[in-house]
Amino acid sequence: MSPNAPNVAASSQPQAIDLTHMFIPHLRKHQKSPFKAVMGNPTLEMINMAGGVPNPSTFPLLQIQAKVRTSPSLNSEQDGMLSLEHTQLNGSTESLNELLQYNDGRGMASYCRFLRQFTQTAHSPKYADWDVIASCGNTDSIAKAVSLFCQQGDHIIVEKYTFPGALSNLEFAKIKPVPVSMDNEGVVPEALDALCSGWSGSSPLRAIYLIPTGQNPTGATMSLERRKAIYATAQKHNLVIIEDDPYYFLQYGPMQDSTDKPSVADMRKQLLVPSLLSLDTDGRVIRLDSFSKILAPNLRCGWITAPQYMLDRLQILNESTILQPSGLTQGVISRMLNDVWGIKGWIDHLCTLRADYAARRNLFVQMAREHLAGMATFTVPTAGMFLWMKIxxxxxxxxxxxxxxxxxxxxxxxxxxxxxxxxxxxxxxxxxxxxxxxxxxxxxxxxxxxxxxxxxxxxxxxxxxxxxxxxxxxxxxxxxxxxxxxxxxxxxxxxxx
Ligand SMILES: Cc1ncc(COP(=O)(O)O)c(C=O)c1O
Structure with a gap:
């Protein structure tokens, strides 16, 4: 088994349907670089003199230590220290030398392993051959996911109001955004259906890019019914869904009139609206997650979940652009998630954030009602960071x-x-x-x-x-x-x- 063993189809779930024909032409055939094909999987006996790989004995970083905030439900005696060293004391994450060395385009094994487990816990994907790949955050992931299906001159469906970073990505690649109407739950399924049915543009509509939770800028969150309707419409018109969801774990539910901060325990009880990934029986959702809003933005790390054959293409794109996010950053995150917090501590951390944002939202909306009466109207957001006001x-x-x-x-x-x-x-x-x-x-x-x-x-x-x-x-x-x-x-x- 390779150190970064992909997700294994352990269940009786069906495989993702094959959407290879929707890739841009030169990605339809999956070709590993001939160089990488020869170099991959070296045997123990092989003396590896193929790559331009520096000797790790020359790496001057000897130890990296970090202090991590521990979560209230963990034993707070634990001091939250993590240490990355050349000789790894704890086998669950890579040694410092491994983190500093070149690696393939999928991401560090321990980082991906945690995110695979977490994705299973949070979304329980419904098809067998899904997996995760490390990313440099969603801005880069949007560009890469879009570029699987669209090239210069092509069209992609986007929400009428959307993230400007995605729009500048599209503009740079000369891909034309086609807006679809929204209401206070995001994309309107009937509008999406009508758009696709009446489409006569110069290139077929193959994908929709959307932000289903705490939408940027409108703050809209799709209900479960809305998500199901959007997914069914995507199936009807054979669309790939690029689910850009950096605010997913910042769902905090309906408005509370109190200004008291909800407890972490309250947040634990409050269920998250299921993601589009969790409804995806076909393997047509490419889900983009980021640590930017839930750890820190300039860690520049996230992950993408999709069928493995799509991730193979994303791996090629990684290997021809960034290779993978910084191993050091992945190592720190991985250590924190795997060893300091574990899945329970990580979920506590997310619930702490949700409680904090809930209190902020409650107060901000109360203040907006008080000070902008008659001047602004808005829908109270149930997730994310934004109040979208019509002035x-x-x-x-x-x-x-x-x-x-x-x-x-x-x-x-x-x-x-x-x-x-x-x-x-x-x-x-x-x-x-x-x-x-x-x-x-x-x-x-x-x-x-x-x-x-x-x-x-x-x-x-x-x-x-x-x-x-x-x-x-x-x-x-x-x-x-x-x-x-x-x-x-x-x-x-x-x-x-
Ligand atoms: C919808 C959306 N996608 C992506 C991003 C950027 O995410 P990242 O920092 O992971 O590149 C943002 C940040 O503002 C956003 O609102």
Whole structure:
């Protein structure tokens, strides 16, 4: 058995259906590089002089130690120290030398092993030949998953409002996003069906990219019924679903009027809405998970779950771009998950996050109701980090400069939120006959003490725009508005989150 032994079809579940014909042409045939084919699986007797592999005795890092926050349900006497050393004392993860050395494109064995077990626990995939591969987080995974099915000039279905990082990925690859309507539960199945049935574009629709939980930017979470309907529609039109789900473990349920933080025990009792992966009987969902929102973003690590033959292609893509995420980072995460926390401690950590976000959401929504009454409407999010607000600019709505002016006013008042425009696929919010103005407020980062001042300032900014309805010509002279796009670029963190 290879050290990174893939998931073995242990059950009576069926194999994934073969969607190889939907890959872009040159990926349809799976070809290992001839060099790798010769080098793979060296026998013990073989003297390996094939690769440009440095001698580990030259690696100057001798030991890496880290202190990890332990979870309340673990024995808190445990000090949470982990140590990566050349001689591995504990057999469950790789030695430091192994972590520092070149490896294949699937990821470190112990890292993948934990995530395979965790995926089984969290999603119980319904077909036999699924597996996981290490990733550098979802931004990179989106590019790779899309590139299996779409190339320059092709089309892909996306939600009407979506993650700008995905849109810039598509723009870079010259793949055209085709928006599908959303409501407060995300993609509308009937709209998806109508789009696919009436499609006459220059390339077939092979995939949909969507964010089912705590959607970015709308905060929408698909119910189980909605997920089933979307999956059935994908089956009907033979679509692959790219399930980008970095907020899945930040589900915190319905609004509570209390501002008390829910307990971890309460969160443990609250069930997560099943993922699309968990409904996938065909093997048509490529699920993208990231540690960015549940450990730390610049660890740059995540994992992808899909049928093994798809992961084989993703492995090739990894091996021709990043090889795999940093072994050191995988080693730290793996040690933390395998040895310090174990699955129980990991789940406790996730429940602690959920309790924290639930309290933030409850407070932020209460404050928004208090300070933005009559100025903004929204659906209360049940997951993720975002409140998506439709802003009522009153009589100023018809003024084409209203949104840039609002953003300028917010800046002056000392509060920033992301405008809807960079998330909007296709038409501009303001290009419709009845303009719609949206702001996305992220309630994860700011101190909770700042929630009320932020929303008061937003209220003042909105009021100042409503009170200053200027004729178009005058407004251009008096306010010197800069474009919404330019402001959006200043405002959204790194232009993409
Ligand atoms: C929907 C969505 N996908 C992906 C990402 C980026 O994830 P990662 O840090 O794993 O690249 C974000 C982050 O803002 C996001 O909201």
């Amino acid at each position: 009522d600019l009153g009589a100023a709505s018809a003024d084409s400069t209203a949104m840039p002016r609002l953003l300028e006013a917010m800046k002056k008042c000392g509060v920033m939120m992301a405008p809807g425009m960079p998330f909007n696929v296709g038409t501009d919010d303001t290009a419709t006959s009845v303009p719609e103005y949206y702001l996305r407020a992220a309630f994860a980062l700011a101190d909770t003490d700042m929630f009320a001042p932020a929303l008061k300032r937003l209220g003042q900014a909105i009021a100042s725009i409503r009170d200053s309805v200027l004729p178009d010509k005058q407004s251009a002279v008096h306010t010197k508005p800069i474009s919404t796009t330019a402001l959006a670029a200043q405002i959204t963190v790194n232009g993409s989150n």
